[in-house]
């Protein structure tokens with residue numbers, strides 16, 4: 080049985096790998112070689128990646144691809160995408176091309192407010208807390224002056240503070256709701272630093288507030304943290320065209336539009352469908368979030384909470400046909416940054432921003448919403464026409480061929496053959512078997 084280890088983070092990388100091999104790796108020499116194979120030859124670059132987290136042993140590659148032809152508000156973009164799912168970039172590119180010929184994507188940022196809370200216990204008289212809050216509010220603001228200085232100089236900072244009484248739901252539970260403008264930064268560090276400082280001031284000032292005479296009635300801060308639920312940091316993206324313009328050689332425009340709208344209505348009504356529908360949207364959003372070094376867990380958490388804001392989980396996209404015009408749109412809460420965090424550290428992230436023509440945070444929000452809308456369009460279009468497996472398995476073909484260790488020549492023959500034939504694991508196996516005979 081393996082034993083716990085102490086002081087692990089202090090060991091060198093070689094010692095960590097050695098420990099891992101002894102304790103957890105059966106085929107230790109091969110496995111260690113795999114870890115080493117993914118080291119970067121450039122020692123400085125490797126060190127940069129080592130320092131991102133604790134106990135780095137190696138690097139984990141994901142493909143960094145590009146989806147061109149995105150016409151957004153009249154300007155052409157190529158979207159950098161990082162994903163492991165074989166059909167995502169192809170689907171985004173197809174949707175981009177489709178809408179390129181139909182006016183492209185229109186976007187707008189609705190709001191950019193972020194928020195955080197100081198959660199605290201208070202078992203005294205609610206009125207006295209309200210009075211205290213009014214007294215302490217300016218002092219809370221003043222206490223973050225130095226933290227806020229740079230952000231304020233750029234036009235951002237703390238916007239407002241309000242007291243929220245939740246004691247009717249959880250005995251003694253109150254919080255201070257703080258709102259922020261963090262401009263081009265995602266703002267997590269800034270918001271958390273502000274909140275922790277204000278929480279400290281709040282507790283300190285409470286001790287001098289004479290109405291809270293007894294120690295038992297002093298408010299006690301439980302925790303201070305930003306919220307990843309950002310429904311006041313909202314962006315919208317839209318495509319629209321006359322239904323006849325949707326006609327392609329595979330389907331007739333009106334019929335397609337009606338079926339498409341119906342599919343969206345189903346995703347709005349039925350949570351089981353909505354979850355998969357929104358997962359497809361996040362295929363696009365996350366890929367660009369990752370490429371730009373943003374926090375995809377934060378984005379995911381916020382987006383799904385937003386999808387459930389009306390007490391049931393529903394579609395993030397909407398569609399309608401009005402007076403012969405098909406309109407398809409998305410509204411997403413997105414707290415992302417173009418400065419700070421990994422954005423200026425990871426060389427590929429910097430490159431992603433260059434590809435995107437150095438957007439500010441608002442423009443990045445718009446691009447992300449477009450990535451989500453395009454991905455959803457591609458998925459729903461396949462679902463209501465050919466089904467998704469045809470395209471999906473075509474893209475997955477290369478993975479199967481690699482799994483079966485196909486040579487370059489075999490791959491070429493297989494790609495050719497499966498242009499006309501349905502892809503499945505067994506079909507590829509028997510194709511290769513025949514070829515190899």
Ligand code: MEV
Pocket residue numbers: 164355356357358359360362458459462467
């Ligand atoms: C697969 O990653 C995503 C889809 O399932 C999305 C959808 O069903 O809308 C194709």
